Amino acid sequence: MTVRQILKMGDERLLRQAQPVLAFNTPELLAGIVDMKETMIAANGAGLAAPQIGWDVQLVIFGTGEVIPRYPDAAPIPPTVLINPTITVMSDDLQNDWEGCLSVPGLRAIVPRAMKIRYTGFDEMGNPIDRVADGFHAKVVQHECDHLVGILYPMRVKDFSKFGYNSVLFPGLAPESDD
Numbered sequence: 001m002t003v004r005q006i007l008k009m010g011d012e013r014l015l016r017q018a019q020p021v022l023a024f025n026t027p028e029l030l031a032g033i034v035d036m037k038e039t040m041i042a043a044n045g046a047g048l049a050a051p052q053i054g055w056d057v058q059l060v061i062f063g064t065g066e067v068i069p070r071y072p073d074a075a076p077i078p079p080t081v082l083i084n085p086t087i088t089v090m091s092d093d094l095q096n097d098w099e100g101c102l103s104v105p106g107l108r109a110i111v112p113r114a115m116k117i118r119y120t121g122f123d124e125m126g127n128p129i130d131r132v133a134d135g136f137h138a139k140v141v142q143h144e145c146d147h148l149v150g151i152l153y154p155m156r157v158k159d160f161s162k163f164g165y166n167s168v169l170f171p172g173l174a175p176e177s178d179d
Contacts, residue, residue: 002035003042004053009104015150018051018058021083024126029059033081033124036061043102046071047140049147052103058084060144063137074136082129085121085145089114090132097136099143099153100166108170109163111156113139 007014021029032055040048040061047062063077093115100108116134119141123129133141143153157163 002038004035004039006039006043006048006052006102007054009101009152009154011103013054013056014051014103014147014152016051016056017150018049018056018148020058021122024083024122024124029124032057033059033061040102045102046074046077047144048102049144051147051150058148060085060141060148062140062144071136077137077140080129081124082119082141082144083122083124085119085141085148087142087145088118088120089116090118091116095135095139097139098169099139101143101153103147104152104154106165106167107154107163108166109154109157110159111139111143111153112158113142113156117141119145 023029032050036048036050036053036059039053047060050057050059060082061080062082063079065079066076091114094112095115096110096112098108099111099113115138116132117138118130118132120128120130146153146156154163
Protein backbone atom coordinates (compact mmCIF):
# COMPACT_ATOMS: atom_id res chain seq x y z
CA MET A 1 0.00 0.00 0.00
CA THR A 2 1.34 3.45 0.96
CA VAL A 3 3.69 4.99 3.48
CA ARG A 4 1.79 8.09 4.58
CA GLN A 5 3.10 11.46 5.69
CA ILE A 6 3.05 11.79 9.47
CA LEU A 7 1.54 15.06 10.68
CA LYS A 8 3.78 17.12 12.95
CA MET A 9 2.98 18.99 16.14
CA GLY A 10 1.39 22.30 15.21
CA ASP A 11 -0.98 20.74 12.68
CA GLU A 12 -4.48 21.42 14.04
CA ARG A 13 -5.70 17.99 12.90
CA LEU A 14 -3.66 16.44 15.72
CA LEU A 15 -5.78 18.30 18.27
CA ARG A 16 -9.19 16.93 17.20
CA GLN A 17 -11.33 14.28 18.87
CA ALA A 18 -11.28 11.19 16.65
CA GLN A 19 -14.58 9.62 15.62
CA PRO A 20 -15.56 6.03 16.53
CA VAL A 21 -15.20 3.33 13.90
CA LEU A 22 -18.71 2.12 13.05
CA ALA A 23 -17.99 -0.69 10.57
CA PHE A 24 -15.31 -3.38 10.78
CA ASN A 25 -13.66 -5.52 8.10
CA THR A 26 -14.33 -2.99 5.33
CA PRO A 27 -11.94 -2.45 2.41
CA GLU A 28 -11.35 1.16 3.51
CA LEU A 29 -10.56 0.16 7.10
CA LEU A 30 -8.26 -2.72 6.11
CA ALA A 31 -6.38 -0.60 3.53
CA GLY A 32 -5.93 2.20 6.06
CA ILE A 33 -4.50 -0.24 8.60
CA VAL A 34 -2.01 -1.57 6.04
CA ASP A 35 -0.92 2.02 5.32
CA MET A 36 -0.56 2.71 9.05
CA LYS A 37 1.58 -0.40 9.57
CA GLU A 38 3.86 0.47 6.65
CA THR A 39 4.14 4.06 7.87
CA MET A 40 4.97 3.02 11.45
CA ILE A 41 7.61 0.52 10.30
CA ALA A 42 9.19 3.02 7.87
CA ALA A 43 9.47 5.54 10.74
CA ASN A 44 10.85 2.96 13.24
CA GLY A 45 7.88 3.63 15.52
CA ALA A 46 6.49 1.69 18.45
CA GLY A 47 2.96 2.76 17.55
CA LEU A 48 0.87 5.05 15.40
CA ALA A 49 -2.56 6.60 15.79
CA ALA A 50 -4.84 7.23 12.81
CA PRO A 51 -4.97 11.01 13.48
CA GLN A 52 -1.19 11.15 12.95
CA ILE A 53 -1.76 10.45 9.26
CA GLY A 54 -4.82 12.72 9.07
CA TRP A 55 -7.37 9.90 9.44
CA ASP A 56 -10.00 11.03 11.94
CA VAL A 57 -10.97 7.66 13.47
CA GLN A 58 -10.43 5.96 16.84
CA LEU A 59 -7.79 3.52 15.69
CA VAL A 60 -4.26 2.89 16.93
CA ILE A 61 -1.66 0.31 16.07
CA PHE A 62 1.35 -0.61 18.17
CA GLY A 63 4.02 -3.21 18.63
CA THR A 64 6.31 -4.96 16.21
CA GLY A 65 6.88 -8.25 17.99
CA GLU A 66 10.61 -7.48 18.08
CA VAL A 67 13.04 -4.86 19.36
CA ILE A 68 12.15 -1.36 18.18
CA PRO A 69 15.23 0.63 17.02
CA ARG A 70 14.04 3.86 18.66
CA TYR A 71 13.63 2.00 21.99
CA PRO A 72 16.36 -0.67 22.02
CA ASP A 73 16.01 -1.46 25.74
CA ALA A 74 12.23 -1.90 25.67
CA ALA A 75 10.54 -5.29 25.84
CA PRO A 76 8.80 -6.31 22.60
CA ILE A 77 5.07 -5.59 22.37
CA PRO A 78 2.65 -7.87 20.49
CA PRO A 79 1.53 -6.29 17.20
CA THR A 80 -1.96 -4.94 17.81
CA VAL A 81 -4.71 -3.11 15.96
CA LEU A 82 -6.93 -1.45 18.57
CA ILE A 83 -10.17 0.25 17.53
CA ASN A 84 -12.48 2.36 19.71
CA PRO A 85 -10.24 1.84 22.76
CA THR A 86 -10.98 2.38 26.41
CA ILE A 87 -8.23 2.52 29.03
CA THR A 88 -8.71 1.75 32.72
CA VAL A 89 -5.87 2.59 35.10
CA MET A 90 -5.15 -0.46 37.30
CA SER A 91 -2.59 1.07 39.67
CA ASP A 92 -1.83 4.45 41.20
CA ASP A 93 1.86 3.78 40.55
CA LEU A 94 3.35 6.00 37.85
CA GLN A 95 6.29 5.37 35.58
CA ASN A 96 8.31 8.42 34.67
CA ASP A 97 10.19 7.51 31.54
CA TRP A 98 11.53 8.97 28.31
CA GLU A 99 8.97 9.30 25.57
CA GLY A 100 9.12 10.42 21.96
CA CYS A 101 6.63 10.72 19.14
CA LEU A 102 6.66 10.43 15.37
CA SER A 103 4.65 13.69 15.28
CA VAL A 104 7.28 15.43 17.43
CA PRO A 105 10.44 14.26 15.63
CA GLY A 106 13.85 14.54 17.21
CA LEU A 107 12.63 15.32 20.74
CA ARG A 108 12.08 13.31 23.91
CA ALA A 109 10.89 14.08 27.42
CA ILE A 110 10.18 12.39 30.72
CA VAL A 111 6.42 11.78 30.83
CA PRO A 112 4.43 10.31 33.73
CA ARG A 113 2.18 7.39 32.76
CA ALA A 114 0.20 4.80 34.70
CA MET A 115 2.37 1.75 35.33
CA LYS A 116 -0.45 -0.76 34.82
CA ILE A 117 -3.58 -0.46 32.68
CA ARG A 118 -6.37 -2.51 31.17
CA TYR A 119 -7.32 -1.70 27.62
CA THR A 120 -10.37 -2.83 25.71
CA GLY A 121 -11.62 -2.27 22.20
CA PHE A 122 -11.83 -4.22 18.95
CA ASP A 123 -9.55 -5.53 16.24
CA GLU A 124 -10.11 -4.82 12.55
CA MET A 125 -12.56 -7.72 12.24
CA GLY A 126 -14.68 -6.49 15.16
CA ASN A 127 -13.39 -9.10 17.62
CA PRO A 128 -13.17 -7.80 21.19
CA ILE A 129 -9.79 -7.10 22.77
CA ASP A 130 -9.38 -7.06 26.55
CA ARG A 131 -5.80 -6.96 27.87
CA VAL A 132 -3.80 -5.89 30.90
CA ALA A 133 -0.46 -4.22 30.22
CA ASP A 134 2.34 -2.78 32.30
CA GLY A 135 5.67 -1.05 31.77
CA PHE A 136 6.62 -0.05 28.22
CA HIS A 137 3.54 -1.78 26.75
CA ALA A 138 1.23 0.29 28.99
CA LYS A 139 3.12 3.49 28.15
CA VAL A 140 2.81 2.94 24.40
CA VAL A 141 -0.93 2.21 24.58
CA GLN A 142 -1.56 5.34 26.67
CA HIS A 143 0.57 7.48 24.35
CA GLU A 144 -1.21 6.29 21.20
CA CYS A 145 -4.69 6.59 22.71
CA ASP A 146 -3.89 10.17 23.76
CA HIS A 147 -3.73 11.01 20.06
CA LEU A 148 -7.40 10.04 19.73
CA VAL A 149 -8.38 12.86 22.08
CA GLY A 150 -5.98 15.48 20.72
CA ILE A 151 -3.21 15.12 23.31
CA LEU A 152 0.48 15.08 22.34
CA TYR A 153 3.04 13.97 24.91
CA PRO A 154 4.56 17.47 25.46
CA MET A 155 1.17 18.40 26.96
CA ARG A 156 1.86 15.85 29.73
CA VAL A 157 5.44 16.91 30.54
CA LYS A 158 5.80 18.03 34.17
CA ASP A 159 9.52 18.95 34.24
CA PHE A 160 10.75 20.76 31.14
CA SER A 161 14.37 20.36 32.27
CA LYS A 162 13.85 16.74 31.09
CA PHE A 163 12.75 17.70 27.56
CA GLY A 164 15.13 18.07 24.65
CA TYR A 165 16.63 16.90 21.40
CA ASN A 166 17.59 13.25 21.03
CA SER A 167 20.99 14.20 19.61
CA VAL A 168 21.79 16.13 22.80
CA LEU A 169 20.14 13.81 25.34
CA PHE A 170 21.29 10.54 23.76
CA PRO A 171 24.32 11.20 21.52
CA GLY A 172 24.99 8.36 19.13
CA LEU A 173 21.73 6.55 19.94
CA ALA A 174 19.00 8.44 18.07
CA PRO A 175 18.72 7.39 14.41
CA GLU A 176 16.20 10.15 13.64
CA SER A 177 16.95 13.75 12.82
CA ASP A 178 16.26 16.77 15.00
CA ASP A 179 14.23 18.51 12.27
